[in-house]
Amino acid sequence: MNIMPTEFDGVLVVEPGRFGDGRGFFSETYNRRQWAEAGIDADFVQDNQSLSAARGTVRGMHWQAPPHAQAKLIRVTRGAILDVVVDIRRGSPTFGRHLAVELSAENWRQLFIPAGFAHGFCTLTENVEAIYKVDAYYAPEAEGGFLWNDPALGIAWPVAAEAAALSAKDRALPAFGAARIPDFTQGGRERR
Template sequence: MPTTVIFTAAGGKASSSRWCRGVPSNCDPVAQPNSPSSGATDISGSNYARFVAIWGRNAVGQARLFNWPAIFRTVRPPYGSSNWPVFIMIPQLVTPRRFGDDRGWFSETYQEQRLRDLGVTAKFVQDNHSYSKQAGTIRGIHFQRPPHAQAKLVRCVRGQIFDVAVDLRRASPTFGRYVAAELSAENGRQLFVPVGFGHAFLTLEADCEVIYKVDDYYAPETEGGICWNDPSIAIAWPGIDGTETFPMLSAKDAALPFLSDADFDFPYDGTPLAPLDE
């Protein structure tokens, strides 16, 4: 099954296609005041399906040139005590390779260097595992605020889900827009959701199990969320219209506020949301 990619303007109509539509022309990455001297150089214009070259990669500033099928930028963190550059990224779809034979298959579902080669430098500290009994269950839209904001690496190990990442960086030209992909035990895909993005998923089958890594521990005093059916985000949930068909929700998720009332302040590094690339 092909990847489902959704990209919608806040309050706009969602479209479903291999690539997103209507990427605004003012979304080209621009230099930020807090970028180090080895910051990104945009060579792609507004075509976010093309490669972008960046200089610099690690915390000690050793310069190397990389070309990756995603857009990211090296910036100094706006909060915390660290003075070293870190990567702030947009969501990425990751598909670990499977090696099959007559017995079945084998796959390295997490390999740090391979993710670093994609620009993912998050140091994961915890694995979470959820089980949803019914199809049509929505969990989200969730996030944790700084200083305990979390990046996530999400995969479905049983069943199939519609996985969503929403841009919550208020200064971003793609604030309130989202990307989504179908993750399943069969396709083995994973979605990397960076800090600054809300996360949610809808189960497309009964008895779904989802495992995801996070790079900070659960901190209930920093957790927050947004209502699943916020009209300004307008997520096109498959099979759920909010008028005749409704999702299964926890009481906590059912009480989440709309985007306009949610409490968060994530930094924007100059890289707007872009389509997911297989």
């Protein structure tokens, strides 16, 4: 397993090994011991899976507020996505900046996102299956988000706004500057 840091403190690109032969392949996609040796202390408690049928489906930008803040490990088992995170940790030198990483069944990369980042993705193919491990249970009362294509963020999404497939909930999210972003330094579980 290759774990690569990014310019954002705590956000990691992970490349699990994949061993194949004529029958297919085998991959160890998560190993708690290896994560601990790398200094990552996330204790995953829930696995989520989504299927997005249409190319150009956008899910995001979302977070859960402390004390229900979530770290996530995202991977794609079918198709491809542009996975995007925005740093929402006030006081962080990268606050309000974003990182975009292509995750696909072909490149087999994963993205580890600590608490304090808004997360979303856009499907690059049809019939995309994404799996995310999270280290806090879903808490609807702690949900937050902002508009995925707010021009203030400068995210180069691979789909035009009028062509994006979005939920009504995501269409109604406020702009980044109007979002009620919580304080991730108070009342949340400490994470690396």
